Amino acid sequence: MPVQRNTIAQGLYELAYSPRRHELYVASSGGRGADADPGRLVVVDPDTLEEIRSVALPGGGFGLALDDEVGRVYVGDGMNGAVYVVDLTAESSPVTTLHLGGEKVVRNGIEQYELQIRKLAVDPQRHRLYVPALAFEDSVLIVVDTRDGSVEKRLPGFGFVTAGIVVDPERPRLWISNTRGQVFTVDADTLTVTEVVEAAGDQLLNIAYDASGDRLFATDQGHPLFLQFWQQWLPDYEPRGEGNQVVEISAADGSPLRTIATGAGPLDLLFDGERNRLYVSIREAGEVVVIDPSSGEIAHRIEIPAHPNSLAVNPATGTVFVTVKNGADAQPGSPDALARIDPA
Numbered sequence: 001m002p003v004q005r006n007t008i009a010q011g012l013y014e015l016a017y018s019p020r021r022h023e024l025y026v027a028s029s030g031g032r033g034a035d036a037d038p039g040r041l042v043v044v045d046p047d048t049l050e051e052i053r054s055v056a057l058p059g060g061g062f063g064l065a066l067d068d069e070v071g072r073v074y075v076g077d078g079m080n081g082a083v084y085v086v087d088l089t090a091e092s093s094p095v096t097t098l099h100l101g102g103e104k105v106v107r108n109g110i111e112q113y114e115l116q117i118r119k120l121a122v123d124p125q126r127h128r129l130y131v132p133a134l135a136f137e138d139s140v141l142i143v144v145d146t147r148d149g150s151v152e153k154r155l156p157g158f159g160f161v162t163a164g165i166v167v168d169p170e171r172p173r174l175w176i177s178n179t180r181g182q183v184f185t186v187d188a189d190t191l192t193v194t195e196v197v198e199a200a201g202d203q204l205l206n207i208a209y210d211a212s213g214d215r216l217f218a219t220d221q222g223h224p225l226f227l228q229f230w231q232q233w234l235p236d237y238e239p240r241g242e243g244n245q246v247v248e249i250s251a252a253d254g255s256p257l258r259t260i261a262t263g264a265g266p267l268d269l270l271f272d273g274e275r276n277r278l279y280v281s282i283r284e285a286g287e288v289v290v291i292d293p294s295s296g297e298i299a300h301r302i303e304i305p306a307h308p309n310s311l312a313v314n315p316a317t318g319t320v321f322v323t324v325k326n327g328a329d330a331q332p333g334s335p336d337a338l339a340r341i342d343p344a
Contacts, residue, residue, distance in 0.1 A: 001290075001302055005324065005339040006049035010037045012323040012336035014310040016066035016073070017046060021088070024312070024321055024338075025073050027061030028054075031333055041075055041086050041093075046314065046321065049338050055093045057084050065120035065129065067146065074129055076120050081113030083120065083131060085149065098149055100131055100142050107136075115140060119206075121165045121174065126188060128152070132162040132176050136233045139178060143191060153191050158184055160234055164207035164218060168251075175251070177204035177218055179226060180237055183249065197254030201247040202226065202239050208271040208278070210293060215257060217278060217293075218247045219266040246280060246291070260296050262289055270311040275318050275343070281308040288322060288341065304339050306330070318343040 011029030018025065024044040030037045039060035043052045061084070063076030071088040081101010087094050101113030115133035122129055129144040139162035141155040164177040172188035181202045185195040201220030208217045222243015230237045244264055248257040265284030271293070272279065278291040286305035289298050306327030313320050324337040 001300060001344045002342045003302060003304060003339055004049060004342070005304070005337045007335040008044065008049075008051060008338045009040070009042050009054075009335050010333065011039070011060065012042075012309070012325070012338065013062045014064035015312045015321060015323055015338075016064055017312045017314050017321060018066060018068050019314070019316065020068045020071075022046060023052065025064065025066060026323065026338060027064040027075050029060035029062055036333065039077070041073060041084075044338060046319070046340070049340055055086050055095065057095060058082070058097055059084070063118055063120045065122045067122045067124055067129075069124050070146070072146070074120050074122065076117040076131070078116045078118055079112075081115055081117060081133075083117065083129070083144075096149065098144065100133060100144075100151070102133075115142075118163060119165045121167050122146070123167050123174070123188065126172075128188075130165060130167065130174060132158060132165050134162045134178075136161060136229070141176060141186065155186070155191055155193070157193060160237075161229070163203070163205045166207045166209045166216070168209060168211070170211060175207055175209070175216060177207050179203045179205070180230075180234060181220075181240055183207070183216065183218065183254065185251075185254070195254055197249060199247050199249055200240060200256045200259055201243065201245065202241065203243055204247065205266075206268050208269045209251065210271050210273065212273060213293070214251045216249050216251050217269055217271060218249070219262075219269050219280060220245050220247050220259075221265055221267060221283075223265065246278070248296070258296055260291060260298075262298070263287065263301075267309060268311045270313055270320065272313055272315075272318060272320075274315060277318075279311055279313075279320055279341075281311055281322060283307045283309065283325075288320070300344075302341060304341075308339070 010031040030039040139158035263285040290300040307325040
Protein backbone atom coordinates (compact mmCIF):
# COMPACT_ATOMS: atom_id res chain seq x y z
CA MET A 1 0.00 0.00 0.00
CA PRO A 2 1.65 3.29 -1.11
CA VAL A 3 2.31 5.86 1.63
CA GLN A 4 2.69 9.62 1.23
CA ARG A 5 3.55 11.96 4.13
CA ASN A 6 4.04 15.65 4.85
CA THR A 7 5.02 17.62 7.94
CA ILE A 8 2.16 19.82 9.09
CA ALA A 9 2.32 21.33 12.61
CA GLN A 10 3.46 20.72 16.16
CA GLY A 11 1.41 18.42 18.35
CA LEU A 12 -0.85 16.67 15.85
CA TYR A 13 -3.50 14.44 17.36
CA GLU A 14 -6.93 13.44 16.05
CA LEU A 15 -8.33 14.10 12.59
CA ALA A 16 -11.45 13.67 10.47
CA TYR A 17 -12.20 13.55 6.76
CA SER A 18 -15.15 15.48 5.29
CA PRO A 19 -16.84 13.81 2.30
CA ARG A 20 -19.05 16.87 1.88
CA ARG A 21 -16.16 19.35 1.57
CA HIS A 22 -13.33 16.97 0.59
CA GLU A 23 -11.16 18.39 3.35
CA LEU A 24 -9.19 16.92 6.20
CA TYR A 25 -9.38 18.49 9.67
CA VAL A 26 -6.48 17.92 12.05
CA ALA A 27 -6.22 18.95 15.72
CA SER A 28 -2.92 20.55 16.76
CA SER A 29 -2.06 21.08 20.41
CA GLY A 30 0.73 23.48 19.44
CA GLY A 31 4.14 23.45 21.01
CA ARG A 32 5.54 24.01 24.48
CA GLY A 33 7.09 27.15 25.89
CA ALA A 34 6.54 30.86 25.43
CA ASP A 35 7.60 30.92 21.76
CA ALA A 36 5.84 27.71 20.71
CA ASP A 37 3.14 27.45 18.07
CA PRO A 38 -0.41 27.94 19.40
CA GLY A 39 -3.09 25.29 19.24
CA ARG A 40 -5.11 25.32 16.05
CA LEU A 41 -7.37 23.39 13.73
CA VAL A 42 -5.46 22.69 10.55
CA VAL A 43 -7.42 22.25 7.31
CA VAL A 44 -5.55 20.02 4.86
CA ASP A 45 -6.02 19.09 1.20
CA PRO A 46 -6.44 15.29 1.31
CA ASP A 47 -4.96 14.90 -2.18
CA THR A 48 -1.71 16.76 -1.58
CA LEU A 49 -1.49 16.75 2.24
CA GLU A 50 -0.77 20.48 2.05
CA GLU A 51 -2.25 22.93 4.54
CA ILE A 52 -5.11 24.97 3.07
CA ARG A 53 -5.74 27.20 6.08
CA SER A 54 -5.88 27.01 9.85
CA VAL A 55 -8.09 28.25 12.66
CA ALA A 56 -6.52 29.51 15.90
CA LEU A 57 -7.86 27.86 19.07
CA PRO A 58 -8.00 29.33 22.59
CA GLY A 59 -5.98 26.34 23.81
CA GLY A 60 -4.58 23.04 22.56
CA GLY A 61 -6.30 20.72 20.14
CA PHE A 62 -6.39 17.01 21.01
CA GLY A 63 -9.65 15.10 20.43
CA LEU A 64 -11.74 15.88 17.35
CA ALA A 65 -15.18 15.09 15.95
CA LEU A 66 -16.85 16.33 12.77
CA ASP A 67 -20.53 17.02 12.16
CA ASP A 68 -20.31 17.15 8.40
CA GLU A 69 -24.00 17.86 7.77
CA VAL A 70 -24.05 21.15 9.66
CA GLY A 71 -20.41 22.09 9.08
CA ARG A 72 -18.97 22.04 12.59
CA VAL A 73 -15.76 20.64 13.99
CA TYR A 74 -15.53 19.93 17.71
CA VAL A 75 -12.02 20.00 19.18
CA GLY A 76 -11.35 18.74 22.69
CA ASP A 77 -8.76 20.41 24.90
CA GLY A 78 -8.07 17.93 27.67
CA MET A 79 -5.68 20.29 29.46
CA ASN A 80 -8.32 23.00 29.88
CA GLY A 81 -11.46 20.88 30.28
CA ALA A 82 -12.98 22.50 27.20
CA VAL A 83 -14.42 21.77 23.78
CA TYR A 84 -13.90 24.30 20.99
CA VAL A 85 -16.65 24.51 18.38
CA VAL A 86 -15.43 25.64 14.95
CA ASP A 87 -18.10 26.84 12.50
CA LEU A 88 -16.96 25.89 9.00
CA THR A 89 -19.92 27.55 7.31
CA ALA A 90 -18.78 31.09 8.13
CA GLU A 91 -15.88 32.61 6.23
CA SER A 92 -14.03 33.57 9.41
CA SER A 93 -14.60 30.11 11.01
CA PRO A 94 -15.56 31.54 14.44
CA VAL A 95 -14.75 29.48 17.52
CA THR A 96 -17.04 28.98 20.53
CA THR A 97 -15.78 27.48 23.79
CA LEU A 98 -17.75 24.99 25.88
CA HIS A 99 -16.34 24.68 29.42
CA LEU A 100 -17.05 21.10 30.52
CA GLY A 101 -14.20 20.14 32.85
CA GLY A 102 -15.89 21.19 36.11
CA GLU A 103 -13.94 22.79 38.93
CA LYS A 104 -10.18 22.96 39.27
CA VAL A 105 -8.57 20.61 41.79
CA VAL A 106 -5.03 19.93 42.95
CA ARG A 107 -3.64 16.43 42.36
CA ASN A 108 -0.07 15.55 43.25
CA GLY A 109 0.70 19.24 43.62
CA ILE A 110 -0.62 20.10 40.15
CA GLU A 111 -3.71 22.25 39.58
CA GLN A 112 -5.98 20.77 36.91
CA TYR A 113 -9.63 20.41 36.01
CA GLU A 114 -11.45 17.63 37.82
CA LEU A 115 -12.52 16.15 34.47
CA GLN A 116 -10.20 15.70 31.49
CA ILE A 117 -11.41 15.43 27.89
CA ARG A 118 -9.89 12.95 25.47
CA LYS A 119 -12.42 11.63 22.92
CA LEU A 120 -15.52 13.16 21.32
CA ALA A 121 -18.33 11.64 19.28
CA VAL A 122 -21.11 13.28 17.27
CA ASP A 123 -24.65 11.88 17.01
CA PRO A 124 -26.15 13.91 14.13
CA GLN A 125 -29.54 12.18 14.29
CA ARG A 126 -30.09 13.34 17.88
CA HIS A 127 -28.22 16.64 17.61
CA ARG A 128 -25.75 15.60 20.27
CA LEU A 129 -22.10 15.69 21.12
CA TYR A 130 -20.97 12.96 23.51
CA VAL A 131 -17.98 13.80 25.70
CA PRO A 132 -16.67 11.02 27.96
CA ALA A 133 -14.82 13.15 30.52
CA LEU A 134 -12.24 11.04 32.29
CA ALA A 135 -11.32 10.96 35.96
CA PHE A 136 -9.37 8.58 38.17
CA GLU A 137 -12.20 8.25 40.68
CA ASP A 138 -15.27 8.13 38.44
CA SER A 139 -15.54 9.26 34.84
CA VAL A 140 -18.61 11.05 33.48
CA LEU A 141 -20.43 11.13 30.14
CA ILE A 142 -21.34 14.70 29.25
CA VAL A 143 -24.12 15.02 26.66
CA VAL A 144 -24.23 18.33 24.79
CA ASP A 145 -27.14 19.59 22.66
CA THR A 146 -25.37 20.70 19.47
CA ARG A 147 -28.19 23.08 18.54
CA ASP A 148 -27.43 25.52 21.36
CA GLY A 149 -24.34 24.14 23.12
CA SER A 150 -26.18 23.42 26.35
CA VAL A 151 -25.40 20.41 28.54
CA GLU A 152 -28.32 18.00 28.28
CA LYS A 153 -27.05 15.55 30.88
CA ARG A 154 -24.06 14.53 32.97
CA LEU A 155 -24.12 10.78 33.47
CA PRO A 156 -21.64 9.43 36.08
CA GLY A 157 -20.58 5.86 36.71
CA PHE A 158 -18.01 5.12 33.98
CA GLY A 159 -15.24 4.20 36.35
CA PHE A 160 -11.49 4.57 36.00
CA VAL A 161 -10.27 6.82 33.14
CA THR A 162 -12.66 6.54 30.23
CA ALA A 163 -10.88 6.33 26.91
CA GLY A 164 -12.83 5.25 23.81
CA ILE A 165 -16.30 5.97 22.45
CA VAL A 166 -18.23 4.92 19.35
CA VAL A 167 -21.84 5.59 18.29
CA ASP A 168 -24.07 3.09 16.49
CA PRO A 169 -25.13 4.98 13.33
CA GLU A 170 -28.38 3.02 12.99
CA ARG A 171 -29.64 2.12 16.46
CA PRO A 172 -29.98 4.29 19.58
CA ARG A 173 -26.89 3.12 21.44
CA LEU A 174 -23.26 3.95 22.00
CA TRP A 175 -20.32 2.34 23.75
CA ILE A 176 -17.66 3.76 26.06
CA SER A 177 -14.50 1.97 27.17
CA ASN A 178 -12.26 2.62 30.14
CA THR A 179 -8.77 1.63 31.23
CA ARG A 180 -9.76 -1.03 33.69
CA GLY A 181 -11.11 -3.28 30.96
CA GLN A 182 -14.77 -2.27 30.98
CA VAL A 183 -17.10 -1.49 28.08
CA PHE A 184 -20.36 0.35 28.81
CA THR A 185 -23.43 0.25 26.58
CA VAL A 186 -25.52 3.44 26.77
CA ASP A 187 -29.10 3.70 25.52
CA ALA A 188 -29.15 6.90 23.45
CA ASP A 189 -32.92 7.36 23.94
CA THR A 190 -32.95 7.18 27.73
CA LEU A 191 -29.30 8.13 28.35
CA THR A 192 -28.86 5.26 30.77
CA VAL A 193 -26.23 2.53 31.02
CA THR A 194 -27.83 -0.76 30.01
CA GLU A 195 -24.81 -3.07 30.23
CA VAL A 196 -21.27 -3.19 31.59
CA VAL A 197 -18.90 -5.79 30.17
CA GLU A 198 -15.58 -6.94 31.65
CA ALA A 199 -13.52 -7.38 28.50
CA ALA A 200 -10.50 -9.64 27.95
CA GLY A 201 -8.14 -6.66 28.17
CA ASP A 202 -7.21 -3.71 30.38
CA GLN A 203 -6.24 -0.46 28.67
CA LEU A 204 -9.12 -0.15 26.21
CA LEU A 205 -8.01 3.13 24.65
CA ASN A 206 -10.14 3.25 21.51
CA ILE A 207 -13.06 1.29 20.11
CA ALA A 208 -14.63 0.76 16.69
CA TYR A 209 -17.94 -0.78 15.63
CA ASP A 210 -18.64 -3.26 12.83
CA ALA A 211 -22.35 -2.94 12.01
CA SER A 212 -22.45 -5.95 9.67
CA GLY A 213 -21.06 -8.26 12.34
CA ASP A 214 -22.57 -6.35 15.29
CA ARG A 215 -19.24 -6.45 17.12
CA LEU A 216 -16.79 -4.11 18.76
CA PHE A 217 -13.01 -3.90 18.43
CA ALA A 218 -10.92 -2.25 21.16
CA THR A 219 -7.18 -1.57 21.37
CA ASP A 220 -5.59 -2.86 24.58
CA GLN A 221 -2.39 -0.84 24.66
CA GLY A 222 -0.29 -2.48 27.35
CA HIS A 223 1.57 0.67 28.45
CA PRO A 224 3.59 0.11 31.66
CA LEU A 225 2.57 3.53 33.01
CA PHE A 226 -0.85 2.12 33.86
CA LEU A 227 0.70 -0.24 36.38
CA GLN A 228 1.50 2.85 38.46
CA PHE A 229 -1.99 4.27 37.97
CA TRP A 230 -3.64 1.03 39.04
CA GLN A 231 -1.41 0.74 42.11
CA GLN A 232 -2.36 4.26 43.18
CA TRP A 233 -6.04 4.38 42.28
CA LEU A 234 -7.12 0.73 41.96
CA PRO A 235 -4.90 -1.21 44.37
CA ASP A 236 -7.15 -4.28 44.21
CA TYR A 237 -7.29 -4.40 40.42
CA GLU A 238 -5.69 -7.45 38.84
CA PRO A 239 -4.64 -6.93 35.19
CA ARG A 240 -5.92 -9.54 32.76
CA GLY A 241 -2.95 -9.59 30.43
CA GLU A 242 -0.03 -7.69 28.99
CA GLY A 243 -1.88 -5.75 26.30
CA ASN A 244 -0.43 -5.24 22.80
CA GLN A 245 -3.61 -6.62 21.29
CA VAL A 246 -7.03 -5.90 19.85
CA VAL A 247 -9.97 -7.24 21.83
CA GLU A 248 -13.09 -8.26 19.92
CA ILE A 249 -16.45 -8.56 21.69
CA SER A 250 -20.09 -9.02 20.70
CA ALA A 251 -22.01 -5.74 20.65
CA ALA A 252 -25.26 -7.63 21.25
CA ASP A 253 -24.42 -9.27 24.58
CA GLY A 254 -20.83 -8.36 25.40
CA SER A 255 -19.54 -11.90 25.06
CA PRO A 256 -15.82 -12.22 24.21
CA LEU A 257 -15.08 -13.27 20.64
CA ARG A 258 -11.29 -13.27 20.35
CA THR A 259 -8.06 -11.31 20.86
CA ILE A 260 -5.62 -10.38 18.10
CA ALA A 261 -1.94 -9.79 18.88
CA THR A 262 -0.73 -6.62 17.15
CA GLY A 263 2.75 -5.59 18.28
CA ALA A 264 3.91 -2.98 20.78
CA GLY A 265 1.53 -0.18 21.66
CA PRO A 266 -1.72 -0.40 19.64
CA LEU A 267 -3.49 2.93 19.93
CA ASP A 268 -6.18 3.94 17.46
CA LEU A 269 -8.28 1.74 15.22
CA LEU A 270 -10.56 2.24 12.25
CA PHE A 271 -13.07 -0.19 10.78
CA ASP A 272 -13.66 0.22 7.03
CA GLY A 273 -16.92 -1.65 6.49
CA GLU A 274 -16.98 -1.02 2.75
CA ARG A 275 -13.77 -3.00 2.28
CA ASN A 276 -13.97 -5.21 5.39
CA ARG A 277 -10.67 -3.99 6.82
CA LEU A 278 -9.59 -3.05 10.32
CA TYR A 279 -6.71 -0.56 10.57
CA VAL A 280 -4.75 -0.24 13.82
CA SER A 281 -2.01 2.29 14.57
CA ILE A 282 0.83 0.59 16.46
CA ARG A 283 2.47 3.52 18.17
CA GLU A 284 5.61 1.97 19.63
CA ALA A 285 6.32 -0.30 16.66
CA GLY A 286 5.95 2.59 14.19
CA GLU A 287 3.49 0.92 11.87
CA VAL A 288 -0.14 0.61 10.88
CA VAL A 289 -1.45 -2.93 10.62
CA VAL A 290 -4.34 -4.00 8.42
CA ILE A 291 -6.38 -6.84 9.90
CA ASP A 292 -8.81 -9.10 8.06
CA PRO A 293 -11.81 -9.01 10.43
CA SER A 294 -13.14 -12.29 9.08
CA SER A 295 -10.09 -14.34 10.03
CA GLY A 296 -8.47 -12.09 12.62
CA GLU A 297 -5.20 -12.35 10.70
CA ILE A 298 -2.89 -9.41 9.99
CA ALA A 299 -2.91 -8.92 6.22
CA HIS A 300 -0.42 -6.03 5.99
CA ARG A 301 2.10 -4.20 8.14
CA ILE A 302 2.79 -0.68 6.87
CA GLU A 303 5.84 1.09 8.30
CA ILE A 304 5.08 4.71 9.29
CA PRO A 305 7.80 5.80 11.72
CA ALA A 306 8.12 7.22 14.28
CA HIS A 307 4.78 6.98 16.13
CA PRO A 308 1.53 6.70 14.13
CA ASN A 309 -1.28 8.09 16.24
CA SER A 310 -4.84 8.69 15.00
CA LEU A 311 -6.70 7.42 11.93
CA ALA A 312 -9.39 8.67 9.52
CA VAL A 313 -10.73 7.34 6.22
CA ASN A 314 -12.22 8.59 2.99
CA PRO A 315 -15.14 6.12 2.78
CA ALA A 316 -15.51 6.54 -0.99
CA THR A 317 -11.94 5.56 -1.86
CA GLY A 318 -10.66 3.68 1.19
CA THR A 319 -7.74 6.10 1.57
CA VAL A 320 -6.59 6.19 5.19
CA PHE A 321 -5.01 9.23 6.86
CA VAL A 322 -2.69 9.01 9.87
CA THR A 323 -1.21 11.60 12.22
CA VAL A 324 2.42 10.70 12.98
CA LYS A 325 4.19 11.85 16.16
CA ASN A 326 7.91 12.52 16.18
CA GLY A 327 10.38 10.17 17.81
CA ALA A 328 12.75 10.98 20.66
CA ASP A 329 15.55 11.83 18.22
CA ALA A 330 13.60 14.68 16.55
CA GLN A 331 14.70 18.26 17.02
CA PRO A 332 12.71 20.11 19.73
CA GLY A 333 9.84 22.03 18.15
CA SER A 334 9.80 19.94 14.98
CA PRO A 335 6.35 19.61 13.36
CA ASP A 336 4.55 16.29 13.37
CA ALA A 337 3.57 14.64 10.10
CA LEU A 338 0.43 13.54 8.33
CA ALA A 339 0.52 10.36 6.26
CA ARG A 340 -1.83 8.98 3.60
CA ILE A 341 -2.18 5.28 2.89
CA ASP A 342 -3.63 4.60 -0.53
CA PRO A 343 -5.47 1.28 -0.89
CA ALA A 344 -3.71 -1.43 -2.84
